[in-house]
Amino acid sequence: MVPKVLIVLTSHNKLGDTDRLTGWYLPEFAHPYDEFKAAGFEITVASPKGGVAPLDASSVEMFKNDPSSARFLDENTALWENTEKLESFLGKADQFDAIFYPGGHGPMFDLAIDVTSQKLIAEFASKGKVVSAVCHGPAVFVNVKTEDGEIYLKGKQVTGFSNAEEEQVQLTKEMPFLLEDRLVEITGGKFVKADEPWGVKVVVDGKLITGQNPASAKKVGEAIVKAASAA
Incomplete structure (x- = not known):
């Protein structure tokens, strides 16, 4: 069986x-994509609105000398310019091995409060599928409840973009909430992070996989491949 991953981008x-x-952040899609392709995954891309999912131009500039990001930008435009509507995947978790949310600041504003996304995550979790996100991507989990009404992240170990990192990119005041603070609250203090800002940090808690920042994206991809392949 060919492993399949559903990648969800912000609109x-x-x-x-x-x-x-x-929008979404280039290396946080590009680096895991390399891992998925190398492992023979079939990749499907969705977003809340479908169609073009906005790519954060600052990430293109920031990672213009990163070979993986440059190659991805050059070869895979169709992936994010022709996304499928997220709602069309409700009830289809059994068709996939994993769901993955790249970051960028976009998800803080739409996917964090998107009811369809919340239902989809709960469905994937209930089916024992890999549920994963990187950087600001874990914002998609903050309002998710399991199918029996429990807070999905309660008691789970998780990581995501830290307060210190948000402060360093000078966007703290623009955020609807601080991701680290919210994840600490929801998990009951189970949020973890690298020793220093921008350090690589990936956390695996069962089938839940999270990464802290852009530097963690490749390792997140590796972890998703490993967990999905073991399913």
Whole structure:
């Protein structure tokens, strides 16, 4: 059987009430994509609105000298310009081995409060599938409840973009909430992070896989492949 992963991108392109553009973050899709392709995964890409999922232009500039990101940008435009509507995947978790949410600031504004996404995550979790996200991607979990009404992240170990990292990119005030604070609260203090900002940190708690920041994206991809292959 060919392993299959559903990748969910943000449809949101603005930083709060400002005119600054955002979206999903290039290496957080590109680096795991390399791992998925090398492992022979079939890749499906969705977003809340379908169609073009906005790529954060600042990530293109930041990672223009990163071979993986540059190659991905050059060869895979169709993946994020022709996404399928997220709602079309409800009830289809059995068709996939994993669901993965790249970060970027976009998910903080749409996927964190998207009811369809929440239902889909609960469905994947209930079916014993790999559920994963990196950087701001774990924002998608903060409002998820399991099918029996429990808080999905309660008692689970998790990581995500830290307060210190948010402060260093000077976007703390633009965020609807601080991801680290919310994850600490929801998990009951189970949030963990690298010793220093921007360090690689990947946390595996059963079938839940999270990464802290862009530097963690490749290792997140590796962990997803390992967990999905063991299913």
